[in-house]
Amino acid sequence: MSNRVELESRGLGMQFGGVHALAGVDFKLRRQELRCLIGPNGAGKSTFFKCVCGMLKPTAGDITIRGQRTNGLLPHQVARLGIGIKTQVPSVMNGLTVRENLWLAARRDNTSAVANRLVADIMDRLLITDLAAELLETLAHGKRQLVELGIVLAGQPWLILLDEPAAGLTADEVDRMIDVITDINRESSLIIVEHDMHFVRRIARQVTVFHQGRVLIDADVDTVMASQDVRDVYLGKQV
Amino acid sequence: MDYAAVVGVEIFYAVAVLVLISAGLAVIFGMMRVINLAHGEFLTLGGYAAIVSHQAGVNIYLAMLVVAPLVVAVFGVLVERLIIRWLYGRLINTMLATWGLSLAMMGAMTMIFGNTTTGIATPIAGFTFGRYQLSGYNLFVILMAIVVAVGLYLALKTTRAGLIARGAMQNAEMTSAFGYSPSRVYLITFAAGSALAGLAGGVMAPLVGLNPASGANYIAKAFITVIAGGASVVSGALASAGLFGVISQTFTLLTTPAVGEIALLVVAIILLRLLPTGITGRFFKGRV
Amino acid sequence: MFARDVLPALIIGVPAMFVLPMLFDAYTLTVLTAYALLALSLGFIWGFAGILCFGQAAFFGLGAYSFAIAALNMGSAWGPFFIAILVPAVFAAVFGALLFYGRLSDVYLAVVTLVMTLILFKFMNSSAGEIYKLGDARLGGYNGIPGFETLTIPWDPGEYLYDESLFYFAFGLLVLVYILLRVLLKMPFGRALVGIRENEQRAELMGYDIRLMKTIAFSIGAAIAGLAGCLFANWAEIVTPALFSLGQSAEIIIWVIVGGAGTLLGPVVGAAILGYTKFLLGQQSLIDNTFVLGVILILAVLLLPQGIFPSLVRLWHWLLARLPSAAPLRRRSGRSRRDKDV
Numbered sequence: 001m002s003n004r005v006e007l008e009s010r011g012l013g014m015q016f017g018g019v020h021a022l023a024g025v026d027f028k029l030r031r032q033e034l035r036c037l038i039g040p041n042g043a044g045k046s047t048f049f050k051c052v053c054g055m056l057k058p059t060a061g062d063i064t065i066r067g068q069r070t071n072g073l074l075p076h077q078v079a080r081l082g083i084g085i086k087t088q089v090p091s092v093m094n095g096l097t098v099r100e101n102l103w104l105a106a107r108r109d110n111t112s113a114v115a116n117r118l119v120a121d122i123m124d125r126l127l128i129t130d131l132a133a134e135l136l137e138t139l140a141h142g143k144r145q146l147v148e149l150g151i152v153l154a155g156q157p158w159l160i161l162l163d164e165p166a167a168g169l170t171a172d173e174v175d176r177m178i179d180v181i182t183d184i185n186r187e188s189s190l191i192i193v194e195h196d197m198h199f200v201r202r203i204a205r206q207v208t209v210f211h212q213g214r215v216l217i218d219a220d221v222d223t224v225m226a227s228q229d230v231r232d233v234y235l236g237k238q239v
Numbered sequence: 240m241d242y243a244a245v246v247g248v249e250i251f252y253a254v255a256v257l258v259l260i261s262a263g264l265a266v267i268f269g270m271m272r273v274i275n276l277a278h279g280e281f282l283t284l285g286g287y288a289a290i291v292s293h294q295a296g297v298n299i300y301l302a303m304l305v306v307a308p309l310v311v312a313v314f315g316v317l318v319e320r321l322i323i324r325w326l327y328g329r330l331i332n333t334m335l336a337t338w339g340l341s342l343a344m345m346g347a348m349t350m351i352f353g354n355t356t357t358g359i360a361t362p363i364a365g366f367t368f369g370r371y372q373l374s375g376y377n378l379f380v381i382l383m384a385i386v387v388a389v390g391l392y393l394a395l396k397t398t399r400a401g402l403i404a405r406g407a408m409q410n411a412e413m414t415s416a417f418g419y420s421p422s423r424v425y426l427i428t429f430a431a432g433s434a435l436a437g438l439a440g441g442v443m444a445p446l447v448g449l450n451p452a453s454g455a456n457y458i459a460k461a462f463i464t465v466i467a468g469g470a471s472v473v474s475g476a477l478a479s480a481g482l483f484g485v486i487s488q489t490f491t492l493l494t495t496p497a498v499g500e501i502a503l504l505v506v507a508i509i510l511l512r513l514l515p516t517g518i519t520g521r522f523f524k525g526r527v
Numbered sequence: 528m529f530a531r532d533v534l535p536a537l538i539i540g541v542p543a544m545f546v547l548p549m550l551f552d553a554y555t556l557t558v559l560t561a562y563a564l565l566a567l568s569l570g571f572i573w574g575f576a577g578i579l580c581f582g583q584a585a586f587f588g589l590g591a592y593s594f595a596i597a598a599l600n601m602g603s604a605w606g607p608f609f610i611a612i613l614v615p616a617v618f619a620a621v622f623g624a625l626l627f628y629g630r631l632s633d634v635y636l637a638v639v640t641l642v643m644t645l646i647l648f649k650f651m652n653s654s655a656g657e658i659y660k661l662g663d664a665r666l667g668g669y670n671g672i673p674g675f676e677t678l679t680i681p682w683d684p685g686e687y688l689y690d691e692s693l694f695y696f697a698f699g700l701l702v703l704v705y706i707l708l709r710v711l712l713k714m715p716f717g718r719a720l721v722g723i724r725e726n727e728q729r730a731e732l733m734g735y736d737i738r739l740m741k742t743i744a745f746s747i748g749a750a751i752a753g754l755a756g757c758l759f760a761n762w763a764e765i766v767t768p769a770l771f772s773l774g775q776s777a778e779i780i781i782w783v784i785v786g787g788a789g790t791l792l793g794p795v796v797g798a799a800i801l802g803y804t805k806f807l808l809g810q811q812s813l814i815d816n817t818f819v820l821g822v823i824l825i826l827a828v829l830l831l832p833q834g835i836f837p838s839l840v841r842l843w844h845w846l847l848a849r850l851p852s853a854a855p856l857r858r859r860s861g862r863s864r865r866d867k868d869v
Contacts, residue, residue, distance in 0.1 A: 053732070055728075074731070075728075075731040075732055076731045076732075076733075076734050076735055076736050076737070079731070079732050079733060079734035080734045084732075085732045087728070087732070091726055091728050091729045091732065092726065092729060093721075093722050093725035093726045093729055093730075094725060094726070095721075095724075095725050096721065096722065096725055100718070100722075103718070104718060104719060104722045104730070104733060104735075105733045107715050107718075107719075108719075108733055108734050108735060109734070112715070151729070151733070155733060155734065274634070274638075322825060322829065325829055326828070326829075330634050331579060331633060331634065331637065332828050332832070334581075334634075334637060335780065335784065335824065335828045336824070336825050336828040336829065338777055338780070338824060339777075339781075339820075339821045339822070339823070339824025339825035339826075339827075339828065340821060340825055341777075341821065342774070342777055342817050342818070342820050342821030342824065343817075343818050343820075343821025343822050343824075343825065344821070345817050345818075345821070346815035346816065346817035346818025346819070346820070346821055347815070347818050349815045349817065349818070350814070350815045350818065455773055458773075459641075459642060459645045462638065462641075462642075463638075463642060466635070466638050495653065497649055497650075497652070497653030498653075500649055501646055501649050501650055501653075504642050504645060504646045504649070505646060507642060508639055508642055508643065508646075511631070511635060511638070511639055512625060512626070512629050512631070512639075
């Protein structure tokens, strides 16, 4: 069963005025996969990401999550399907403590008792228990990234979308992030949008390259890295 | 036939009033992203300036068209320096502070002029049109609205100052890099908006009995016209003034003025619900 | 929850209820209590749900008018008491759904709620004619509706609640509503509301339906404002369109700002202090009341964006932190909720 398709897009298009940010994306994600989306600026990665999580409504094509068509659903409805989303700029509740942030995510689907336990577990797992009572606005960027990941985990998602999880992290923090992601991947599927090729090389198995609103290539990491097309795209040549 | 013409003039007049009373607000909102909730009191101040100076012997046209805008512009400069400039970029806080200003002005005018209604006679006599009586002053108001709209359009579109102002609204940093101080541009824009409010207040003074609370009669309509019009200063205000003027005047003619006003406000809420960014869209800052 | 939220309110509230009438006259205290409740309603939706309503007076007026109209038709006052809470709540639920499901931004929300108040104000003002009649109640235009039945002691229908007894009743309700809101804010729904205030997008990505939750919060706020309106109607024994006026809406906002948005106690204190100041100012004719209110609002926005109450708390913490042996204190409250836009 592990190769069952859990998320699929067919001919996905998104048009802003006259600009085609997505021009027919066909994409498949199988169970427990860890997929990296890469591509130069403006390739359509983030737009694709936003369409999947309901922040944008695609203008063409379909998205299917576990057999259910989801285009047109609102973000909270997509989230309730069991999908956790980490945005590019950490989206956290600044005036609340770390524990309160996680608790709100955990409590939506659970009783208070279960939520409390879940929050304690996740803080342990991410080694942020000592920050439990800190307000988010007082934390440094790296910690905020980690807390946001904690918020995502607290919703107990089976599919997690991460938008540039390594952005702005120090080398140590990147190591931690990779450990955490590998750990998460034991239970959940992951889609990671990332800019940092070093980071991608370290975690990726299967990579999808976006270019000009389309999927340029969809292959394992070594093939992608060796591809002349991919290099050309990153160097700005026309393919 | 005569009746149709009279109704036509009435509708034009309703639109013209909306254009006049909202022009100043439109400039300040469209160019500076500032919603001046004291706009109604700015108009009232203009009205008082016109009435008081006329009673002191100034020619009525001079009082309405020069003294009133000047007084309110000077007042606007003070307000911008003392209050508004500290709150740029914080729309809600500006709204709250100018709401406070509105109350303070209302109170101050009550202390100065007393809680009574004053007024001056219209300087233009009415005339008969077929079987109907038409107010000559209403035609003057329509003329003034056209002058304001065209003048504003030309000022923003063709003059150097208009270009700088539009530039500053699009990108304040860039403008300062070119050597223009955004702070001065804001000051002048606010003063210009205030002057327009003063002009409207002056022109309206002969039509309404003026009292310190008169501002409340204007603010809702001006506010709605500007917000519903969206960010494009002239075309937005014209479009929504046209729409609302027709609606309120139609309902007024069919029923009562109160119903006309309520109809205007209800339509405005519906419009905002359907087009939350106004008729001309909200994100085209600084367009004419 | 009981020890931290309910008990302090009772410890302060119950003695205050008996001490206050010894210091001030009950008539003034009653109207101040109604104002405090009104401030609490806006303090809740603005400070905790992040909904800035510029027309909270609309629900206040609706509550008062619903009470008066129902009391004239029913001839008794306890049924109308509940109607006065229900009507604004339902109205706000419908109106709120219209706004929140349409995703209006906070500025537009402020504008639309302001306009809604104006519509009600204009309508009530122009409702003098014979056709504006609901059952036995004539809306009465500018003059309002006088002469309706007021609240009585439930077990003694002949005995009206007025003066001191009306104050006890009103103050008891204020304490009750305060406690209920404190408890609500500790429950998952209340916490999620605060989460929405902090970051709507994140709350959505967590799976919370922010449109629904904001609508509910808006409706709760309107119910409380309606209750305040009902108390006001019982106190004044007349309802007039001035209840819906822009000035009234502004006053509520001033109470909350001065008291401090983001707390529940702040708005209550703000309303009491400013309401009393207004009463004192009303006794002289040198300085205009509206002028003072306006100046207070301007100064509060410019100088104390967090409100006087949280500012005092911060000053207190600041002083404590400078005492030699004081433990380090973490800033917890008093962030401005108003500066999030743009």
